[in-house]
Amino acid sequence: MTLEKTPKPTESELEILQVLWQHGASTVRLVHEELSNGKEVGYTTTLKLMQIMAEKGMLEADKTSRSHIYRPLLEEEKTQQQLLDRFMDAAFRGSASKLVMQALGNSNTSKEELNEIRNLLDKLEGGKK
């Protein structure tokens, strides 16, 4: 099997990926406008970043029309999982339960979401009884 290094999007790259995951393939213009909601950033900065990401193989540019259309080549869930694994190691010395407890303890999670989690717990504990 081809051994490919797991890509590690930087913080800025991740912001761009989030926009693309949420909106689907988009122009630099759209991505830039989304980012601008949250912070000051120049258009060419966004452009450059997206071009670099394309070089790195994180995005693919459709250049048929003047405004190129970029789509993410990284899958959202897979990427999140990789980031999460790294983060769990770095910040919580690998302890999933510590991380989960802190995540739940300090956030407003809806009743429905809590139930979803409980169901998952049931399924997991089923295998360990």
Added chain:
Amino acid sequence: MTLEKTPKPTESELEILQVLWQHGASTVRLVHEELSNGKEVGYTTTLKLMQIMAEKGMLEADKTSRSHIYRPLLEEEKTQQQLLDRFMDAAFRGSASKLVMQALGNSNTSKEELNEIRNLLDKLEGGKK
């Protein structure tokens, strides 16, 4: 109240903090040896990093003896919470439940830990019934 920016330890800084959180105040030598278990790194590199961290106010150096003793000025849980909040936003667009589901789904969490989490769920849902 004094408004202080939440500190953002880098990856290397976090590694050092983890050692200090786990072992308590320590010399550069000890921290360096711990880090060396996981990767190649020069002694002066570790030293420099810890000095920089002291400048930034993350560590405090007791310089009374020749081998300075560094202790962490950042609290483990508070720091983890801040990192977690940022990470949740950056990687999961703020969704605690998505993060939690992925964290649990893809890790070997013991029965005991799962029960702890379930208890927390009970407490949380108690307030929402």
Added chain:
DNA sequence: TTCATTTTACGAAATCATTCGTATATACTT
């Protein structure tokens, strides 16, 4: 066509994180 607008291309500056070489000071050993 001419002018203004929008887009991409390119290169380089600015910033930040990481690494380490070298010098100097302090302590230990014989």
Added chain:
DNA sequence: AAGTATATACGAATGATTTCGTAAAATGAA
């Protein structure tokens, strides 16, 4: 005391990320 080992101080190289200025190309409007 002389030599060895260990520590800190300092500065600077390296490398990665982020930022943006400027120019050229493409498009749209007058």
